[in-house]
Amino acid sequence: MAESVIIDRGRGPEIAGTRITVYDIVDYLEEGWHPTAIAAFFRISSREVDAALRYIEEHQEEVRAEYQRILARAAKGNPPELQSQLDAGHARFLEKVRERARANGRGESDERNPG
Numbered sequence: 683m684a685e686s687v688i689i690d691r692g693r694g695p696e697i698a699g700t701r702i703t704v705y706d707i708v709d710y711l712e713e714g715w716h717p718t719a720i721a722a723f724f725r726i727s728s729r730e731v732d733a734a735l736r737y738i739e740e741h742q743e744e745v746r747a748e749y750q751r752i753l754a755r756a757a758k759g760n761p762p763e764l765q766s767q768l769d770a771g772h773a774r775f776l777e778k779v780r781e782r783a784r785a786n787g788r789g790e791s792d793e794r795n796p797g
Contacts, residue, residue: 686733686746688743695737697730707734 696703702724710720721731735758738745760768 686727686730687690688737695741695745697726697734700726700730701725702726702730702734703750704734704737704745705752708738709729711738732736 688695688704689698690696692703693701694703706724707720710723715723717731717735718728721728724731759765
């Protein structure tokens with residue numbers, strides 16, 4: 683079987699054939715997950731997790747620095763104007779879900795949800 687490869691398509695180093703970055707793996711390692719559990723969670727092979735672990739080990743400083751930048755960006759949250767748009771979209775989505783639930787409760791259906 684071919685060895686798993688770490689590639690970079692512009693989102694940071696990731697496991698080839700997936701959208702799982704080494705930073706995703708670091709998240710679970712930081713939480714104390716065993717590599718086998720990480721593989722099962724992401725539905726990837728142990729070889730793929732091992733490739734990520736090797737990459738992390740070989741590029742420790744760079745991975746750690748970028749991981750800290752990712753955490754800092756996440757802690758900042760979204761800019762207020764973007765967050766308000768996201769909140770409004772989420773509210774519209776929830777209202778559609780409630781409308782569909784009410785319609786289904788009355789035995790109504792539509793062409794997208796016949797049941």
